[in-house]
Every structure is written in structure tokens, then in C-alpha cells.
Amino acid sequence: MTSIDWLVLIATTLFIVLWGIFRYRGQKTMQGYLKGEDLSWPTIGLSVMATQASAITFLSVPGQAYEDGMRFVQFYFGLPIAMVVVAAVFVPIYYKMKVYTAYEYLEGRFDLRVRLFTAFLFLVSRGLAAGITIYAPAILLSSILGWPLEATSIAIGAAVVLYTVVGGSKAVSQTQKQQMLIILAGLVAAGFVACGAFPEGVGVGDALSLAGALDRVNPVDASFALSDRYNLWSGIAGGFFLSLAYFGTDQSQVGRYLGGKSVRESRLGLLFNGALKIPMQAGILFLGVLVFVVYLFAEPPVFWNQPTLEAARRAEPAVIGALEARWSEATAARKTAAEIFVAAPDDAVREAARAELVTAQAHMDSVRAEAKAAIVEAVPGAEPKDSDYIFLDFALEHLPVGLLGLLVAVILAAAMSSIASELNALGTTTTIDFHRRLARRPPDDAKTVRISKVYTILWGIFAIGFATFASLLDNLIQAVNILGSLFYGTVLGIFLTAFFLSHVRGTAVLVAAVIAEATVVTMFFATDIGFLWFNLIGCAIVMGVSLVLSPRAAARPHE
Amino acid sequence: MTDDTRWPRIYALLILSQVIVVALLAILGEVFS
Numbered sequence: 001m002t003s004i005d006w007l008v009l010i011a012t013t014l015f016i017v018l019w020g021i022f023r024y025r026g027q028k029t030m031q032g033y034l035k036g037e038d039l040s041w042p043t044i045g046l047s048v049m050a051t052q053a054s055a056i057t058f059l060s061v062p063g064q065a066y067e068d069g070m071r072f073v074q075f076y077f078g079l080p081i082a083m084v085v086v087a088a089v090f091v092p093i094y095y096k097m098k099v100y101t102a103y104e105y106l107e108g109r110f111d112l113r114v115r116l117f118t119a120f121l122f123l124v125s126r127g128l129a130a131g132i133t134i135y136a137p138a139i140l141l142s143s144i145l146g147w148p149l150e151a152t153s154i155a156i157g158a159a160v161v162l163y164t165v166v167g168g169s170k171a172v173s174q175t176q177k178q179q180m181l182i183i184l185a186g187l188v189a190a191g192f193v194a195c196g197a198f199p200e201g202v203g204v205g206d207a208l209s210l211a212g213a214l215d216r217v218n219p220v221d222a223s224f225a226l227s228d229r230y231n232l233w234s235g236i237a238g239g240f241f242l243s244l245a246y247f248g249t250d251q252s253q254v255g256r257y258l259g260g261k262s263v264r265e266s267r268l269g270l271l272f273n274g275a276l277k278i279p280m281q282a283g284i285l286f287l288g289v290l291v292f293v294v295y296l297f298a299e300p301p302v303f304w305n306q307p308t309l310e311a312a313r314r315a316e317p318a319v320i321g322a323l324e325a326r327w328s329e330a331t332a333a334r335k336t337a338a339e340i341f342v343a344a345p346d347d348a349v350r351e352a353a354r355a356e357l358v359t360a361q362a363h364m365d366s367v368r369a370e371a372k373a374a375i376v377e378a379v380p381g382a383e384p385k386d387s388d389y390i391f392l393d394f395a396l397e398h399l400p401v402g403l404l405g406l407l408v409a410v411i412l413a414a415a416m417s418s419i420a421s422e423l424n425a426l427g428t429t430t431t432i433d434f435h436r437r438l439a440r441r442p443p444d445d446a447k448t449v450r451i452s453k454v455y456t457i458l459w460g461i462f463a464i465g466f467a468t469f470a471s472l473l474d475n476l477i478q479a480v481n482i483l484g485s486l487f488y489g490t491v492l493g494i495f496l497t498a499f500f501l502s503h504v505r506g507t508a509v510l511v512a513a514v515i516a517e518a519t520v521v522t523m524f525f526a527t528d529i530g531f532l533w534f535n536l537i538g539c540a541i542v543m544g545v546s547l548v549l550s551p552r553a554a555a556r557p558h559e
Numbered sequence: 560m561t562d563d564t565r566w567p568r569i570y571a572l573l574i575l576s577q578v579i580v581v582a583l584l585a586i587l588g589e590v591f592s
Contacts, residue, residue, distance in 0.1 A: 073584065080577040084570040212591030220585040267566070271573050278580050 001144060005405030012182060012409040016416070017159050020175040024167030033449045034100050034428050036169035036259030043177050044269025047256045047421075048247070049276065050176035053183060055137035055415035057284065062394075063304075063387035065288025066295075069211075070219040071230045073282045075532070078240025082247060083274030087267040089499060090248045095263050100432045101425075102254040102495070109498040110506035112437070117510060118494055119433040121517075122251055123426060125487045127459065130422040131466025137415035138467055140392060143307070144408065153467040156412065160419045161460035165453045169259055169428070172420040176256075179413035186410030187283060189403055190395070194290035197398050199297045206342045207293040213341065213354045214361050216289050219282065229530045238532025241539055245488035247273075249495045251425035291394045296338045302327040302371045304389035308382050309375065316378040323371045330367050334360035423463065427456030482531045486524060489538020490516045496539060497546045504546045512545035 001009070027033040039047075064072050099105050103122065107115035134157050141152035163171050195204060211217050221231045247253045247270065260266035302324055303309040313320045337356035344350035372384040395407050431452040436442050443451060490513050497509050520538045523529060529537075 070584075070588075077577075077581060080573055084573060088566065088570065208587075208591045212588075215592075217588055217591040219588050220581065271569065274573050275576060278577060278584075282580075282584060 001404055001408070002401050004402050005408070008402055008405030009409045009412075012406070013159070013412055013416075016175050016178055016413065017163050019178070020163030020171040021166045024163075024171035024174065027168050027170065028446055028449060030100070030445045030448050032170065033168035034432070034452060035255075036173050038261050039170075039173055039259045039265065039269075040261060041265045041268035041272060043173055044257050044260050044266060045272030045276075046180040047173040047176035047417075048253060048269060048273045049280070050180040050183070050414070050417035051252055051256055051421040052246075052273075052277075052418070053180070053280075053414050054133050054418035055140070055411045056133065058183075058187075058411050058414055059136055059140060059388045059391060061281070061284045062288030062291055063390035065216065065285040066292045066390045067387050069216040070282065070285040070289060071221060073219050073278065073285055074221065074230045074232055074235030075239050076243075076278050076281050077232065077235035078237065079243040079277050080274035081236075082240050082243035083270045085244055086248045087270045090254075090495075091257065091266045091270070092263055093499065094254065094258060095266070100258070101251050101429050102249050103251070103429065103433050106494065106498060107437075110509055114494065114506050114510055114513075115433060115437075117513065118249075118491055119429050121487045121491055122249075122429060126250065126252060126422055126426055127462060128466060130419060130426065130459065130463035131469075133415060133418045133422060134463055134467035136388070137411055139388070140408070140411055143389075143392065144396070150468045153464050156415060157419070157460055157464035157467065160416045160423065161457055164420045164423050164427075164460075165456050168449075168452075169255060169424055172417075172424045173256060173259055175420065176417045179417040182406075182413045183410050184280075186406050187287065190399070190407060191283070191287050191290065193399055193403065194287060194294055194394070197294045202293075202297070202342055207290060210296055210338055210341060210357070211289045211293055213357050214292075216292055219285075225530075229532065234530050234532045238530070238535055241492060241535035242488060242532060245492035245535055245539070249491050250488075251429050252421040255425045255428060256421060288391065291391060294394065294398070297335055299328060299331045299335075301393070302368060303375055304386040304393055305383070306389070306393070308379055308386075312375040312378040312382070316374065319374050320371070320378065323367065323374055327364070327367050327371065330360060330364040334364060419463070423456050423459050426459040427452050430455040430459070482524075486520055486534060487517070487538075489520060489535040489540075490542055492535065493539040493542025493546075497543050501543065501546060503552055504550045508549035509542065509546045511549060512542045515545050516541035 031037055061072065094102065094105060097105050097108060101119070103115050103119040106118055134153055137156055138149055138153040141147065141156070142149045145152065163175065167175075195207075198207060208217055222233075223231060224233050225231065257266040257269055260269060301309060303312070309320075334357060337353050337360050341350060341353035341357060344353055372386075376382050376384050395404060399407055431448060435451055435455070436448055493516055494509055494513055497504050497512075516538045519541055520534050523537065524531075524534065
């Protein structure tokens, strides 16, 4: 990075952190600190989006499109429907009960046990997720700055803890608005740079044809397979239940729209998210497709994680050298085929070039698989998954001076906005649902605010600690989603039972929830069902078992 | 709330717009496959 990049990065990040601290410091009331109150719908909408769009989104998703095409967008197809249900059903109930957390509502509806059980599930899953949310941008920073991962994890975590603790929920929402605007601007800029990196004579249409020929433009897949992670059906059904659980019952999101001025503002904020989410994700995936096309005409590295590749070269120079030579040949063949494809005078030549492209790509895939195996063998402990580095590598190589700094700022902004919501929600839930509720003498407003600050700091320290231990799982974004899915279905089932099965009582729903959680965890390890389906399964088991355990007639046999 | 009746229409509009977005994505996939 040049000094101009540094200037852009530091100025943007520092501005947001300082603004969050000084503009919103000194809030003493629970209402102001824990909820944020008085937010308008654009702030709520952008803050809901910024909470979900973590740094993982910008590191992992373009890489996913590069390797696998745009299929991942289907994951979001159920989201708009979920937004309607949350806006229509969940929001008015939370407002009516004047709750600080979603779990608070469950005590009024069922009993204290259900409230604590659900809040506990949230703390476990979100607490771990917060660690992963810090980890992703920490890798990026450590790779760019050459700092150790621990140092970057602490730097990112500490900056967020600072303004989240000082300014509370309002600072979180207001900074997210700016973070989201920076994110959108950065994405558009990166898209233009990618298009500018195409060789002479290759337009966006050619790029799409090339990507399509290699199966990268595949946003909608209507075939049905339970084990398939992303298709139209798992996206609509599974994605609906996941989004419903996430936006309706996860405090890191519920906390965002509970700070609204009125039911109307909260609803509009959620619908705003529902309208923009699919286009935005499609845009980010499309960016990955554009990057893929850029590398059709330039030789991509055989392995995207450069430090690991270097280490492998040092350990096994002959083996890796031979593989890299074969890789260069294969990429050259693909490049030639791509050039013929674009310049083809007629359909026959084009079809021949397409077949060449597909063959060359298959050859590259097999060399890459061999290279990955050799790298894992040469470097003990090396992680074969490298797709999270694709977009980063592209950015480092292609972005002009200033823009690279902006892009790093974007990824930091995205990371900080998600972590802020998570820490804020973890602190609030620990304070409201556990400490304040279980204290013999509930603390007053000012003391509650102070306690909540302490818990937010503690959760921050926990998340930073977890981040320094996390290693690249299957794929970061999927790891977070899978983790969420194992608990989300059950939690959603509890809430839907609360809303729609009015005769079910606390004990029944608690037993049902334990059965559902045990079943989901067993199925996760014993079957190969796509993880999105667990939301639906967990939710259905809770509602079904609750019903069986509380038959209306049996409860009142002689009425 | 006086504008209660408007919400169902707003919800329907949102879903319709997203169906169009998905259809456009599907068309994109079909054209460039």
C-alpha cells in the first residue's frame, strides 16, 4: 500500500470510530443507550444491511463466484418474504411489549426458563460468530501489513469495542449508516476497476459470454436436491427460515430495528433491506465473475494464499516448480481459447473455442487440485482452502493508488459494523436477560448502562480471543451460517410457537426445543442434508412437538 | 394507525419487485450459459 492508500484508510476508519465515540458519548438512560430510540427508516435499513454484510461478505463471496459462479445468490431468495413476515408480525409485538431484547418477550408469553434458554442459545452461537467476524478482516490486515494475526485481531476488536461501549446502540446504528455508504461506493468502484482490467476489445458482454461458457453465470438453479447447498428451493424455503430466524429473533438484528421511532419506521427499514439484498449480493457475486474474467487473460497464481505458496516453494522447490510450470501451460491454453472465443468470426469457431475453453479449465482444475495436495504436504498445517484470498489478491494487484486504501477501509467498515451489532447485542442480552433479570435487586437505569458496558467489553475480549484461535474452516461464510443454522431453527420454532400456537405453555415448548436441538445436531453429523434445511427442520420439530405435548382437548378434557 | 390498510399493498409490491429481480437473474443465466 502507498502512503495515499494509508491516508484514505486511516482517515476513513478514524473518522467513523471518533464520530461514533464523540457524537454519541454520555448516554445515561437505558432507553437511549441500549435501544438507540428515534431512528428513522433509512438509518434502520442501512444499519440492518451493514449488520448482515460483514467483511466475510466481501472477502469470501467474490471468491466463491470466481470458483463456483453466482449460485450463492439463491441463498438470499427467501429473505424478502422473511422481511415481510418480520415487519407484519414480529415488529408490532416487540413494540407493544416495549422489550429491550427479543428474548424478554418470551418470559411474558411462556416463562423465565424459556427466556433464559433462548437467550443462552443466542449468546453461544453469536458469541462464536463474533470471533469469526473479527477473524476474517484480521487475516486481510495481517496479509497487507505483514503484522501477526493476533495484533490485527486486537486492533480491529479494540476499535469496535471503544465506540460500541462509549456510544451504545445509537452509535452502532449511526456509524453503520456511514459504513454501509462507504461499502456501496467501494463495491461500485471495484466493479469499474475490474471492467477496466479487461484486455482491449473485451467488453462486459464478452466477459459474460466467457464466464457463462465456464459455468460462472448460473444465478438460478431450479433442480431439486436435498444435499445441494444452493438451489432455488433451498434458497426460498431454507433461506426464508434462516432469514426469519436471523432478522426476527437474533438480537444483533432485533436490536437494530427496536431503536426505530415507530412501528412504521422499523417496518420500512426492514422492507428497504428486503428490496436491496438480492440485487446487492448479485452485484458482489458479479464482481467475482468479473475478476474471474480478468484472470482468463492474465495468469492467476496456482494457489491464492501467497505466503503459504511461498512456504511450499521453499520446502519443495522441485515439486512445486514442476506443478507451476504445468499450471502456466494450462492457463496459457485457456487464455488462447478465450481470445479465439472473443474474436470468433462465426458460430462454428466460437463453439470450437468454447469446447477448448472447457477442456483447458478442466485441465487447470486438475493441476490446481494436485498443487493444493502438494502444498498441504509440503507445508504442515497449511489450509487448502484459498478462495478467500482471490479478491484480495486481485485488489492488491489491480486497484489504483487510493482505491486500494478505500477497499481495505470498506472491508474494515463491513467488519466493524457487524462486530459492533454483535457485541452490542451480546452485552445487552447478558445485561437485560441474565444480570438484571436474575439480580436480587434490579439495578437502576444508570447502573444498568454501566453493567452493560462491562459486559460489552468482556464479550469483545472473548471475541478477540476466539478470533486469534480460529483457523480457516471449510469456508468462513458457510461456517458462520452453518453454526447459525444449528441453533436458528430451534429458536425460530420457539418464537413462532409463541406467536401462533396460543395454547402452548412453557414446559411443552422447552421440551420440544431440547428435542429439536438434539435432532438437528444429530442430523448435522449423521446426514448430508444441505445446512439451509436445518432451519426449517428445527423450527418444524419445535412447533410439532409443542403441539403434540399440549393437545387442546387433553388439556381441558371436560369442557 | 390510519394507514394499516396500505401495508399489505406495500408488502405485495416488495415481493413482486423481488420476483422480477429473480426472473431477471434467471434470464441472465439462460442467455449466458
